[in-house]
Amino acid sequence: MALIDQLIEALRVLPGVGPKSAQRMAYHVLERERVGGKRLADVLAQAVEQIRHCARCRDFSETEICAICASASRDAHLLCAVESPADRLAIEQATGYRGLYFILQGRLSPLDGIGPKELGLDLLDARLAEGEVQELIIATNPTVEGEATAHYLAQLARRHRVRPSRLAHGVPLGGELEYVDRGTLSHAFGTRSEMP
Amino acid sequence: MALIDQLIEALRVLPGVGPKSAQRMAYHVLERERVGGKRLADVLAQAVEQIRHCARCRDFSETEICAICASASRDAHLLCAVESPADRLAIEQATGYRGLYFILQGRLSPLDGIGPKELGLDLLDARLAEGEVQELIIATNPTVEGEATAHYLAQLARRHRVRPSRLAHGVPLGGELEYVDRGTLSHAFGTRSEMP
Numbered sequence: 001m002a003l004i005d006q007l008i009e010a011l012r013v014l015p016g017v018g019p020k021s022a023q024r025m026a027y028h029v030l031e032r033e034r035v036g037g038k039r040l041a042d043v044l045a046q047a048v049e050q051i052r053h054c055a056r057c058r059d060f061s062e063t064e065i066c067a068i069c070a071s072a073s074r075d076a077h078l079l080c081a082v083e084s085p086a087d088r089l090a091i092e093q094a095t096g097y098r099g100l101y102f103i104l105q106g107r108l109s110p111l112d113g114i115g116p117k118e119l120g121l122d123l124l125d126a127r128l129a130e131g132e133v134q135e136l137i138i139a140t141n142p143t144v145e146g147e148a149t150a151h152y153l154a155q156l157a158r159r160h161r162v163r164p165s166r167l168a169h170g171v172p173l174g175g176e177l178e179y180v181d182r183g184t185l186s187h188a189f190g191t192r193s194e195m196p
Numbered sequence: 197m198a199l200i201d202q203l204i205e206a207l208r209v210l211p212g213v214g215p216k217s218a219q220r221m222a223y224h225v226l227e228r229e230r231v232g233g234k235r236l237a238d239v240l241a242q243a244v245e246q247i248r249h250c251a252r253c254r255d256f257s258e259t260e261i262c263a264i265c266a267s268a269s270r271d272a273h274l275l276c277a278v279e280s281p282a283d284r285l286a287i288e289q290a291t292g293y294r295g296l297y298f299i300l301q302g303r304l305s306p307l308d309g310i311g312p313k314e315l316g317l318d319l320l321d322a323r324l325a326e327g328e329v330q331e332l333i334i335a336t337n338p339t340v341e342g343e344a345t346a347h348y349l350a351q352l353a354r355r356h357r358v359r360p361s362r363l364a365h366g367v368p369l370g371g372e373l374e375y376v377d378r379g380t381l382s383h384a385f386g387t388r389s390e391m392p
């Protein structure tokens with residue numbers, strides 16, 4: 001297969017990229033963006049090779065401990081649990097939150113074989129046992145599975161005498177946190193309520 | 197900057213990819229497509245390094261002469277001039293055309309400094325002078341500049357006693373060939389008319 005056809009095919013690994021847009025991307029890069037294309041190839045090769053998960057929060061990181069977990073200026077009394085790195089980024093960009101995070105990399109879904117172990121809850125359990133965390137802000141998505149996960153996490157928190165809280169109403173029901181506009185997300189974060 | 201942020205930034209070299217979709221792409225590849233991501237990085241690096249233009253038709257090619265130009269089973273009496281590699285691909289996929297191609301890599305646009313030289317018309321001139329081509333199928337886009345280019349090419353063809361033809365009506369006026377549906381394009385190709 002010609003190299004350009006291989007490129008068009010390889011681009012389809014990207015989400016939302018069909019045959020037509022893969023083709024447009026390949027031609028665009030070859031016609032006008034060779035330097036940027038070379039840079040993308042280099043960074044992508046490095047990223048898939050070197051990026052693993054932070055040993056403390058499970059976010060993506062090319063270092064053993066990610067920059068946020070390693071930062072001395074974050075408030076270690078607050079821990080915010082989210083489903084995905086994208087959710088972590090959305091909260092970080094939209095709110096003034098200065099605490100730490102825990103990324104579940106999913107949500108409880110027994111039918112798909114995703115239980116507490118897959119979400120790294122043993123790691124979270126040990127973290128809460130350290131005694132430094134005072135509030136666990138549970139920012140899972142407001143879906144059925146997200147709510148079930150939230151209740152599970154709230155129980156875990158209480159077992160360690162950590163206060164569980166949940167983002168306030170404002171995040172639309174059934175919506176994905178990642179796509180909520182900044183204003184709504186910031187408001188919901190600011191008015192989070194203690195879980196009953 | 198963290199490697200993942202470098203990756204999100206680098207992905208924006210792709211056309212139509214904004215900050216949000218670059219982020220979604222980066223997370224998707226890291227979460228679920230590391231092998232495909234590695235392959236994309238490798239192929240992209242090779243492509244921007246090795247793909248140049250075919251010395252005969254100016255299409256993208258990693259070899260001196262592209263596969264179509266090098267093929268013994270194509271009809272060398274027919275030459276089809278198109279504006280871009282994407283147009284060449286569209287015709288190849290939609291029609292049963294078995295002749296050869298010439299890719300202009302643009303259209304005449306004096307205000308943008310794109311003249312006959314930029315479109316490789318010296319190369320086309322030499323090609324027509326060889327005497328093998330009997331019909332020049334002019335498949336530039338039906339835009340003002342595409343039409344001007346078509347007339348210029350028709351004159352060039354006549355000077356070499358080569359018959360110029362133009363795709364039949366069917367390609368919508370002002371439209372881009374690349375986005376025309378296969379059926380329309382195939383019909384227009386089949387009913388091309390000799391240029392007056």
Ligand SMILES: [Zn+2]
Pocket residue numbers: 054055056057058059061065066067068069070
């Ligand atoms: Zn971390």
Ligand SMILES: [Zn+2]
Pocket residue numbers: 250251252253254255257261262263264265266
């Ligand atoms: Zn060629």
